[in-house]
Amino acid sequence: MxxxxxxxxxxxxxxxxxxxxxxxxxxxxxxAGCASLPAPAGVEPSFAIPASAETLLGRLAKNSSPDPTLTGVRLLPTGPYALSTRIALAARAERTLDVQYYLLQNDATGRYLLRLMRDAAARGVRVRLLLDDMYTAGMDDMLIGLAAHPNIEVRLFNPFSAGRGHVLTRFAASALDFYRVNHRMHNKLFVADGAMAIVGGRNIADSYFTRDPNQNFADVDALLVGAVVEQLSSAFDDYWNSEFAIPLAYFAPTSTSAEERRRAFDDVTARDALPTEVVEEKTDVLGYGPIVEEMSDPRIGLIWGVASAWVDPTAKVWNCRPVPEGSTAPHLHTVRLRVEGLLRNARREVTLSSPYFVPAEDGMAIFGQGVREGVSYKVLTNSLAATDEPLVHWGYMRYRRRMLLMGMELYELSPTRASRDRGFGLFGSRTLGTLHAKTAVIDRSTVFIGSMNFDPRSDALNTEIGIVIESPQLAREMLRLMNLDKLQSSYRVRLSPEHGRLEWIGIDDFNEVVHNDEPDADFRTRMYLRLVAPFVSEGML
Incomplete structure (x- = not known):
C-alpha cells in the first residue's frame, strides 16, 4: 500500500x-429530544421571482413549450455537458439564480461557479446560495467574501455552531446535538430566472464533471423547462425560508470591511478559469450538442411530458418532533415513500440505478411482491471496488443473494471497465469510475431522476429532491444510458449454476470473463470492511 x-x-x-x-x-x-437552532434577528424571508418573457431564458422557455401544463426535459449524462449547461444558465440569467447543493467543493470547478455567481450579481441578478453545512469546513472565509458582493446572500442548512474548521471537530463539538446534525440536506437544484432548472445527482466539484485526474462520478442530471420549474422554485423557497437555513455571517463573523472580503474572494477564485472549450465532443452519448448552441435559436429541443417535483419537507430534519394524534403528515410525502409507490404500481419492469443500494426489508417485500406478480427488476449499483462508501456496500451485500434468488438482475459498475469504456462518454481513459446516478424507469414510460439513494440514510436522515415524468420517449433515452452502463462498464452478478456461489460476469472482446470474488477490490478496502462493518447497524448506513 x-x-x-x-x-x-x-x-x-x-x-x-x-x-x-x-x-x-x-x-x-x-x-431523545431535539435541540434548537438559533433564530438570528433581522433575517428576512425572500421568494422566487416568476419566469418572465422579458428575459432570454424566459422567452426560450415560453417559445419552446407546446403546452403550459407540460415539462420539457434534456438529459445531461456526461460531466462536460452538465457543467457547460450550468455555465450557460449562470451567464445568461438576468433576474435570479437560486442554487441549492449538498456539496460545493473548494476546488477549481466549485470556485469557478462561485465566480460566475459573483459575475451574475454584478449584472443585477439576485443570487441565493443555500449549502448544506456538512462539507463547508474551511470555506467560511471564501463564502463570506462571496456574500460581501451586492445582490448575493449565502445561507447554510442545518449548520454546525462550533468546531467549524474540520468535519470531525464539528461533530465532536455537536455530540449532544448529534441527532440534529446527523440529518443533512442532500438536495441538488439550480434554477435560473425561474424559467430553467437543473435537477439530478451531481454536486458541484471537479469529480462530478469529469475534471478530476484520478476518480470521477458517472451521474445524470436533467435540464427542465416548463410547468415543473415553478414547483421547484417553490421548494427552494421552503428550504431558504426554513428555520434550518441560517445566514453564514451568523456563524462566521468578521471584522474586515466588505471591500476587503470582496477582494479576498476575487484573489482566491481568480486562478480558476475553465478552458475555453468546456465540451470537447460535438455530441454527447445521446446525440445532443451543447445546450448553449441552441440558446440563440427561437426554441430549444426537449422531450415533453407531464412532470411533478417531489421534495422532502424540511420537517424531516425534526422527525423526532411529536406528531399530532391521528396524523402522520411529516412522513406522508417523502421522496422515498413516493418512489416506493412507483415500484408498487409497476406492472411489467423496473430498472433502477443507485450508487448506494440497501433495500432493507421494506424494499425486499416490494420486490418480492412484484416478482410474484410478474414484474422484472434490473438494478445497477457500484461494485465494492467502485464505491466510495464501502460500509453501504456491505449493507447491500447482505441482500444480494436473496435478490438473485428472487430472479432480480444485478449489475455492479467496475471502475476499471468504466475507465476503458470511452464509448460511453462518462470517463476518460486515465480515470476510475464511480456510479452516482439516482434514477428509475418504470414500465418503460415513467422516469424518476433525483438526489435520492435507495438506502437508509436517504430514507430517514437526508432530505431529498427529484422529479417524476411520464414520457415513453424519455424512458427510452434513460434506458439507453443504463443499458450502455450495464453492458459496457459493469459486471453482471449471478449465482453459479454448479455451486450456487456468487459470480461476476463481464464481456471482453465478445468473450465471457468470470470472477469468483469481488472483482478489482483491493486489500485496504476489504480490511476496512472487516474492521468497521461489525460495529455498524443497517440504520446507521
Whole structure:
C-alpha cells in the first residue's frame, strides 16, 4: 500500500469510527429530544421571482413549450455537458439564480461557479446560495467574501455552531446535538430566472464533471423547462425560508470591511478559469450538442411530458418532533415513500440505478411482491471496488443473494471497465469510475431522476429532491444510458449454476470473463470492511 493510500485508508477509518462512536454515544445517552437552532434577528424571508418573457431564458422557455401544463426535459449524462449547461444558465440569467447543493467543493470547478455567481450579481441578478453545512469546513472565509458582493446572500442548512474548521471537530463539538446534525440536506437544484432548472445527482466539484485526474462520478442530471420549474422554485423557497437555513455571517463573523472580503474572494477564485472549450465532443452519448448552441435559436429541443417535483419537507430534519394524534403528515410525502409507490404500481419492469443500494426489508417485500406478480427488476449499483462508501456496500451485500434468488438482475459498475469504456462518454481513459446516478424507469414510460439513494440514510436522515415524468420517449433515452452502463462498464452478478456461489460476469472482446470474488477490490478496502462493518447497524448506513 502506498503512502497516499495508507493515509486515505486511515483517514476514512478514523472518520467512520468517530462518527459511529458519536452516534452510539448519543443513543446511549438516552437524550431523545431535539435541540434548537438559533433564530438570528433581522433575517428576512425572500421568494422566487416568476419566469418572465422579458428575459432570454424566459422567452426560450415560453417559445419552446407546446403546452403550459407540460415539462420539457434534456438529459445531461456526461460531466462536460452538465457543467457547460450550468455555465450557460449562470451567464445568461438576468433576474435570479437560486442554487441549492449538498456539496460545493473548494476546488477549481466549485470556485469557478462561485465566480460566475459573483459575475451574475454584478449584472443585477439576485443570487441565493443555500449549502448544506456538512462539507463547508474551511470555506467560511471564501463564502463570506462571496456574500460581501451586492445582490448575493449565502445561507447554510442545518449548520454546525462550533468546531467549524474540520468535519470531525464539528461533530465532536455537536455530540449532544448529534441527532440534529446527523440529518443533512442532500438536495441538488439550480434554477435560473425561474424559467430553467437543473435537477439530478451531481454536486458541484471537479469529480462530478469529469475534471478530476484520478476518480470521477458517472451521474445524470436533467435540464427542465416548463410547468415543473415553478414547483421547484417553490421548494427552494421552503428550504431558504426554513428555520434550518441560517445566514453564514451568523456563524462566521468578521471584522474586515466588505471591500476587503470582496477582494479576498476575487484573489482566491481568480486562478480558476475553465478552458475555453468546456465540451470537447460535438455530441454527447445521446446525440445532443451543447445546450448553449441552441440558446440563440427561437426554441430549444426537449422531450415533453407531464412532470411533478417531489421534495422532502424540511420537517424531516425534526422527525423526532411529536406528531399530532391521528396524523402522520411529516412522513406522508417523502421522496422515498413516493418512489416506493412507483415500484408498487409497476406492472411489467423496473430498472433502477443507485450508487448506494440497501433495500432493507421494506424494499425486499416490494420486490418480492412484484416478482410474484410478474414484474422484472434490473438494478445497477457500484461494485465494492467502485464505491466510495464501502460500509453501504456491505449493507447491500447482505441482500444480494436473496435478490438473485428472487430472479432480480444485478449489475455492479467496475471502475476499471468504466475507465476503458470511452464509448460511453462518462470517463476518460486515465480515470476510475464511480456510479452516482439516482434514477428509475418504470414500465418503460415513467422516469424518476433525483438526489435520492435507495438506502437508509436517504430514507430517514437526508432530505431529498427529484422529479417524476411520464414520457415513453424519455424512458427510452434513460434506458439507453443504463443499458450502455450495464453492458459496457459493469459486471453482471449471478449465482453459479454448479455451486450456487456468487459470480461476476463481464464481456471482453465478445468473450465471457468470470470472477469468483469481488472483482478489482483491493486489500485496504476489504480490511476496512472487516474492521468497521461489525460495529455498524443497517440504520446507521
Amino acid at each position: 502506498t503512502g497516499d493510500a495508507t493515509h486515505e485508508f486511515v483517514r476514512r477509518l478514523a472518520r467512520s469510527l468517530a462518527l459511529r462512536w458519536l452516534a452510539l454515544a448519543f443513543a446511549a445517552s438516552g437524550t
